[in-house]
Amino acid sequence: MPVSIDIVPFSDSLALFGDADFSSAFSLAGHVSVSISSPSFMFQRRRSTTRALLQSLTITFEGQSEVITPDIGYAPLRLCSITRELLNGEPVDLSNEGHEDSDKPCSWNVIFDIPVPGWLPTTSTYGDQGAVEAGTRYALYATATFIYLEDGSSSIFSSFCSPFNGRTRTITAPICPITLTRFIEVPSAPSSSSSSTSIFPMALFIVDAQSGQDSTETHAKAIPPEVLKKIRVVASIPNAVTMDETSVPLILRLQGNELNASERERLRITDFTVDVEQIETYRLLTTCLSRSTTSLDRVTRFMVPPRAQQPPSVPLRNAHSLQTLYDVGLLINPYPSRSSTTRSFSLFEPSNSGKYIISGDGYVFAHDSPDGDAISPSPSENWYVLEASVPLAQEPHRLDWAGPCNRRISESSPLFSVCHMMHIALRCAYEHPDGDVVYERLHFSLPMQNVRVPAPVTSSAADSILIIEGAMELQKSAPYSQSLPAYSQLFHSNGERKIDYSIPLPLYEPPPSASSSSFTLDHDDDDRKSIS
Structure with a gap:
């Protein structure tokens, strides 16, 4: 076709910095190339001039999410649709x-x-492993509307095509996929609460541990509940864990100041177990809006387009091939009453039991005097501290209906959510007055956050940035995305540019030619003042 358009973004990926925020936005820029060429005909000696009146040129950024599972079937959702008219x-x-x-x-x-909304989930593939294209995807779409104009030629071909030249034509550009990736900024300086093995500060949790019968205990007796309630537990893990970290530091602090001397002599902490679990939740929202108020409430939490712009009213631009089969009824939901399904698995290696044995006799709350008699603890003897480095598996070791059990970042979206939990259980032994020893576990869970952090700028990339007479030249060996500052350093969360008012503006100095009423700039001056 003589007229064509193509989308050329500055980058085919967009980095979102910080947590998902409904009040933030990120810039996706580029240009749409409009091209005109003259077709050649067999009996025409010279190509004729092509003229077109471009009436409209629109660019649309659209995101979609699709879930395909054996339990709940297929569910599509339009996450966003932002259209801009480029001809004003x-x-x-x-x-x-x-x-x-x-x-x-x-x-x-x-x-x-x-402006790309800051709450959008990242680009990812999930769901049934047989539907490799399902998941969250984003793309740019462009459409141009124009009219062919007469060029004044009198060739037989222009005369033949003249009845069609005045018709309005609409063309579209090839789809341009865009990858969204979210990064969390690394703290500039480690705080006093940071761990030596983590770049993020430690978060403090005062937990309410629940007691439970030990799986190996068959005795009818149990530890008196009032004894277990006197044990205070405080846990610390990092605020966030990067995707490339191989271990997570864990600190447990135990206190039993309210226990009397007899209870301290009978109570022991023998060991504790740890497990890190990834929980993936797949939901049906679009097809369940009419029958599930819970699903409708969840949709309204996100700033997605209204129901009138959702499938099936307005189909997705780049829908999965299975959508047609579900629309015509060849495939149906095997469990119509179900609106969600989950997949959970451990992030430990199969050989890792997660069990940690406490050294010593386990009487962590007993403080003996030099004579061997138990005494009450002093105010300075507050906590018994347990520290461990919890290893994480780097490669998936399981395969199920959703494919390999890969480690993902923690995020929440209308159709797909990923959360991480660290489960901890303290094994307590208590000796009754009759000599019987019973075991129970104090168990609790801590929320974790898996994040991505931007790759640090290497020395070789920094050396390739040359400064020449005030102008910065970027060599091809250094990707420009690594040398630019973070978005949050240049703009506020609402998109306004940050201005440092502490730097004064330079004093005004009139130019040398300001006294004259007019001036001219010849080509020599233009060449001399330009920066190449």
């Missing part, structure tokens, strides 16, 4: 006059800048 005002007359015989078309680049 009158139509634009385009022509390749003078370049009809050129092998290269005449092109015009129209820039765009789309």
Whole structure:
């Protein structure tokens, strides 16, 4: 076709910094290239000029989420749809006059800048392993509307096509996929609460441990509940865990100041077990809006387009091939009453039991005097501290209906959510007055957050940045995305630019030619003042 358009973003990936936030936005920029060429005909000696009146040029950023599971079937959802009109005002007359015989078309680049919402989930693939294209995807779409104009030629071909030249034509650009990735900024300086093995500070949890019968205990007796309630537990894990970390530091602090001397002599902490679990939740929302108020409430939490713009009213632009089979009824939901399904698995190696034995006799609350008699603890003897480095598996070791059990970042979206929990159980032994020893576990769970952090700028990349007379030249060996500052350093969360008012503006100095009423700039001055 003589007229074509193509989308050229500055980058095919967009990095979102910080936690998901409904009040933040990120810039996705680039240009749409409009090209015009002259077709060649067999009996035409010279190519004719192609003229077109460009009436409209729109760019759309659209995101979609699709879930396919054996239990709940197929569910589509449009996450966002942002359209910008790039032609403001009158139509634009385009022509390749003078370049009809050129092998290269005449092109015009129209820039765009789309604000991408900061709450959007990252690009990812999930669901049934047989549907490899299902998941969260984003893309740019462009559409141009124009009218072919007469060029004044009188060839037999122009005369034949003249009845069609006045018709409005609409063309679309090839789809341009965009990858969204979320990063969390690394703390600039480690705080006093940071662990030596983690770049993030430690979070403190005062837990309410629940007692439970030990799996190996068959005795009818149990530890008196009032004894277990006197044990205070405080746990510490990092605020976030990066995807490339192989272990998580864990600190447990135990206190039993309210226990009397007899209870301290009978109570022991023998060991504790740890497990890190990843829980993936798949939901049906779009198809369940009419029958499930819970699903409707969850949709309203996210700023997704209204129901009138959702499938099946408005199909997805790049829907999965299985959508047609579900629409015509060839595939149905095997469990119509179910609106969600989950997949959970441990992030430990199969050989890792997660069990840690406490050294010594286990009487962590007994404080003996030099004579061997138990005494009450002093105010300085507050806590018994347990420290462990919990290892994490780097490669998936399980395979099920959703594919390999890969480690993902923690995030929440309308159809798919991932959360991480660290489960801890303290094994307590209590000796009754009659000599019987019973075992129970104090168990609790801590929320974890798996995040990605931006790759640090290496020395080789930093050395490739050259500064020449105030202008910065970026070598091809250094990706420009690694040398730019973070978005949050340049803009506020609402998109406004950060301005440092502490730096004063330079004093005004009139130019040398300010006294004259007019001045001219010749080509020599233009060449001398330009920066190449």
